[in-house]
Amino acid sequence: MHKSAVVIFLSLFLLSSVLSGCGGSDAVETVTPTPPTPTEPVLDHSGLTPFNIDVIDKSEYLSGGEATTFVSNKNAFSRKPAAIIxxxxxxxxxxxxxxxxxxxDDDIGPILSTGSCQGCHLNDGRGVVPGTPTTPMSSMLxxxxxxxGEADxxxxxxxxxxxxxxxxxxxxLSAGxxxxxxxxxxVQLYGEAFPFIVFETxxxxxxxxxxxxxxxxxxKVRDLSYGAFMEDIRFSARVAPQAFGVGLLDAIPQENLLALVDENDANGDGISGRASMVTNVFATKGNDEKVIGRFAYKAQNPTVLQQVAGAYNGDMGVSTSIIASEPCLDTQLACLLAAEQENKTGDEVDLGDHSLALVEFYNRVLAVPARRGYDKDSDIWTEEVTAGRKLFLQANCSGCHTPRHVTGDAKGSELGELSLGGLTANTDxxxxxxxxxxxxxTIYPYTDLLLHDMGGSCVVTRETTDGLSCSTGAECLYVQRCEGLADGVIQGDASGxxxxxxxxxxxxxVQTVNKDASFLHDGRARTIEEAVLWHDGEAKDSKETFMNYSKAExxxxxxxxxxx
Structure with missing residues (x-):
């Protein structure tokens, strides 16, 4: 027998022996593979394919979707969307x-921080930090x-x-x-106190x-008109933020935002966003269920309407149907006396619902500036921006600054339907x-609207202008020093x-719209780079990643x- 034939014969013999030894038969059994179990596609909190670190979305340059403006000069924050035009x-x-x-408004005051919305939101952008310790705060508070967390x-x-x-x-004017x-x-009515900031390098x-x-x-705070603050007082200085885009943030479904909550850091990335749950003044009677806060620096307001009404009252001393009281406490007799002399009677408020609804509408539909660094005709982003986007995501800055959301139904005003004839109140x-x-x-705001712990701590002392310890008197200032971004002020669910x-x-x-503007809640950061370097707490790892990048990166x- 030929050698190759012998090899084939022996191979068949061995295979037959193995099958016989295992209880097999002359026929080889065919095994049909089990098809894989279908899996649900992975989607993000908005129901979209997750944001890709390497591939830029086709519509990413349209930051506000259809509510995007392509104006990029000093009026960039004051434009209306094409659909409104x-x-x-x-x-x-x-x-x-x-x-x-x-x-x-005709009835601003009796005490106030500024005379109009534009007085804080300069050109619809950010306010400014006073240039000297003797310049009053007029666009920050x-x-x-x-x-x-109790009020004074x-x-x-x-x-x-x-x-x-x-x-x-x-x-x-200085008279106030x-x-x-x-x-x-x-008897005599004065402003409440004179807060100011000095900077250490x-x-x-x-x-x-x-x-x-x-x-x-x-x-620092000096010249208190109504006597001393209560014990254990804390201060939180805040620059007015830019006003545009809030209507889109208002329209993000609550369940989408709650899907981003990671209070116990289940994914182990060091970031544990919490929702600020607050009261909606227009909740159905008997329904005390809280909703997510979205506006102000500690997310204490749930809607644009409540944010606007709160600013009118707290910043301008203007009452509305939402906050009908004047900004005078019962202990401020001079303020109460001045309020009684305002040009209204009975239960009238300073700003009627029609006017309030118009300001709400204006705020809600202010357009969002389009992204720069993109050529629409060639569909090409600049290399610098493309590389920077990837580095931003690699550093997990997106762990808090969620790039993309999808809005739901942007319901009309709770105050009613605007028309050329006025305002028609809502009914059941x-x-x-x-x-x-x-x-x-589909919008690209780069926020999760959640609360994050940024670390730090604060100490309040009483000192003279020379830095000597004191307890009372006109020359005795309140002084608060903080480490990091902490302010020590509890507001609602937000800690200090x-x-x-x-x-x-x-x-x-920001600095195109207002050349004197700066960054972070109190304007301490003169540049975007400085703002990044102030990050700590939950953002510490991302900040350190940024610091360890090369200068070019x-x-x-x-x-x-x-x-x-």
């Missing part, structure tokens, strides 16, 4: 709301609370630095400044040896029409170290942020 009635509402936003029994939860006597056409014990008698360097310098703020069967340009939009993630859209145009990441 093309509708005669909606354009009229926008124009009227814009006028009210910029014009002081100071919140108050003790260590338990005399001054409430916010310092109003001016009285109405110091305002002419909405401009602050506070005066030490000036209003204790209950902190220097440091990156691992590659590049140096940097930061401004660390020290908050009829509600104001939804705002189409804000509804069902927690802040809501701010939206990053429009970031690169850091510049790419900053170029990406400038493009937003």
């Amino acid at each position: 093309g509708d005669f009635q909606l354009d009229g509402f926008f124009t009227q709301g814009d006028h009210l936003f910029r014009t002081p 100071v919140k108050l609370a003790n260590g338990k 029994p005399i001054y409430g939860d916010q310092i109003q630095p001016f009285s109405i006597h110091g305002f002419i056409d909405g401009n602050a 400044f506070s005066k030490h014990d000036g209003s204790v008698s209950g 902190i220097t440091g360097s990156y691992p590659d040896g590049s140096a940097y310098a930061l401004r660390n703020p020290v908050y 069967s009829q509600h104001a029409q939804s705002i189409a340009v804000l509804s069902n939009q 170290t927690e802040w809501k993630t701010p939206a990053l859209w429009g970031l690169g145009l 850091r510049e790419q990441l900053l170029a990406f942020l400038q493009s937003l």
Whole structure:
């Protein structure tokens, strides 16, 4: 027998033996593979394919979806979407709301921080930090609370630095400044107190040896008109943020935001966002269920309407149907006396619902600036921006600054339906029409609207201008020094170290709109780079990743942020 034939014979013999030894038969059994179990596609909190670190979304340059504007000059934050321009009635509402936003109400005060919405939101952008310790705060404010989050029994939860006597056409004059014990008698009306900031310099360097310098703020308060603050007082200085895009954030479904909550850091990335749950003043009677807060620095307001009404009352001393009281506490007799002299009777409020609804509409539909660094004709992003986007995501900055959301139905105002004839109140069967340009939009705000612990701590002392310890007297200031971004002020669910993630859209145009603007809640950061370097707490790992990038990589990441 040929050698190859022998090999084949032996192989068949062995195979037959093995099958026989295992109880097999002459026929080889065919095994049919089990088909894999179908799996649900992985989707993000908005029901979309997860954001891709390597592939840029086709519509990513349209930050506000259909509510995007392509204006990128000093008016970039004050534009209306094309859908509003093309509708005669909606354009009229926008124009009227814009006028009210910029014009002081007839009944501002008796005590206040500014005379109009535009007085804080300069050109619809950010406010500014006063240039000197003797310049009053006119587009930023100071919140108050003790260590338990309780408001001061005399001054409430916010310092109003001016009285109405110091305002002419909405401009602050020194006659309205506070005066030490000036209003204790209950006769003379002065602003409540004079808060100011001085800066200390902190220097440091990156691992590659590049140096940097930061401004660390020290908050001080002098000239209290109504006597001393309560024990254990804390201060939170805040610059007015830009006003655009809020209607889109208002329209993100609550369940989508709650899907981002990771309170116990289940995914182990060091980030544990919490929802700020607050009361909606328009909740159905008997329904005390809280909803997610989205607006203000600690997410204490759930809707644009409540945020606007709160600003009118706390910042301008203007009452509305939502907050009908004047900003005077029962202990402020001079303030109460001035309020009685305002030009209204009975239960009238300073700003009627029609005007309030117009300002709400204006705020909600202010357009979002488009991203820069993209050529629509060629569908190409600049290399710097593309590389910076990848570095941003690799550093897990998106763990808080969630890039993309989808809005739901942007319901009409809770105040009623605007028309050329006025305002028609909502009924059980009829509600104001939804705002189409804000509804069902894919947007790129870069925020999760959740609370995050940014670390730090604060100490309040009493000192003279020379830094000597004191306890009472006109020369005895309140002084608060903090480490990191903490303010020590509890507001609602937010602790003294927690802040809501701010939206990053429009970031690169902030100083185009207002050359004197700066960054972070109190304006301490003069540049975007400084703002990144202040991150700590839950953001510490991302900040350290940024610091460990090469100089070229850091510049790419900053170029990406400038493009937003």
